[in-house]
Amino acid sequence: MQAAQPIPMPTRVGQGTAVEQSRAVAEVQAAIVVAQQCPRDIAGAVAQMNDSCQQKALAERAFFRFPRAGQTVSGPSVHLARELARCWGNVQYGVSELRRDDEIGQSEMQAWAWDVQTNTRSSSTFIVPHKRDTKKEGPKPLTDMRDVYENNANNGARRLREAIFSILPPWFVEEAKELCNKTLADGGGKTVAQRAAEAIAEFQKGGVTRDQLEAKLNRKVASWTHHDIAQLEVIFTSLQRGEVTKDEEFPAERLGDEAFEPAPAPPKPEPTPAEKAADEEWMAGGAS
Structure with missing residues (x-):
């Protein structure tokens, strides 16, 4: 059985290809x-x-x-x-x-x-x-x-x-x-209160509440800084570009001050006289 002959490759380069090759070399x-x-x-x-x-x-x-x-x-x-x-x-x-x-x-x-x-x-x-x-x-x-x-x-x-x-x-x-972070934190001459109000209004258009923003930064609006609002601006831009979703950035809404300070544990109730007597009897039995 005779072996298959390789298909000959064309040796002539088209005029358009030759011009493009020469142009690329000249550009470099x-x-x-x-x-x-x-x-x-x-x-x-x-x-x-x-x-x-x-x-x-x-x-x-x-x-x-x-x-x-x-x-x-x-x-x-x-x-x-x-x-x-x-x-x-x-x-x-x-x-x-x-x-x-x-x-x-x-x-x-x-x-x-x-x-x-x-x-x-x-x-x-x-x-x-x-x-x-x-x-x-x-x-x-x-x-x-x-x-x-x-x-x-x-x-x-x-x-x-x-x-x-x-x-x-x-x-x-x-x-x-570092300079871009400073620019974001500067605020363009606006006060923190003005920037906070604008940020809350823009996020609310997308269904993100004020409580969710406070939970995200772990502080109330009155305590926000320029740096905090700069972080929100980066998040807002990423949401607009589709890099993250609202559920990923704000997975659950936490309301009230409980979102920032854990609730104190309830005090342990005092044992009743009957419970005290039962404990003493059990301890006495265990010791013997």
Whole structure:
């Protein structure tokens, strides 16, 4: 039996493919040349970062929250990562869908970030199943094209966030996080009472009561601080983005002061004369 001959691969590259390959090579070479000719100004990058993190619009989107294994995970978001990459300069990043298999129901994707000046690159290739986890029904297959796109984009954003943060200096990221927290806690010139009233009103539109907010912070509204309200703003933004649900953040409503101070144990009643006599008789019998 004669062995099957391998199928010959085409050796001629199409004109469009050749142009795209040449363009990609030229872009990489140009980026390296520009980075060498215009190196980043670290002092200027820090100044831009300070200015950006003092803007409330960025600070409100700078952190994320989502549930995992019965706990809530939080940290700096991809929105902050992209802004810090812009401030740091000479950084390129992106997310690509390398291959999609609708029969198996998965996409092969890659997230990458590249510091062109130092030639530091971080990339991650990963598989995204076309499924969405649900608590009641388990993994649910996605068939709608928009659902698949949004699922891929969400998974890609998480990897992109880590890729960007891995090439940025840790001190640069930590300073940005601290500044964003200060911006959230500042209040934009409003008093704590004003911010508290606005926060309660916004949460009530979504069905979250004042008692639930007090239980979440473990203190009454009159004792709230700017930092407490900043925490509520992060939770509110995560609720709007669908990172967490109302039931996960506010699982049960606790009412009144009992939510903050445990009720004292009731006093133990004094034994009656008959009970005292029975105890003495039992002790006497046990001793003998």
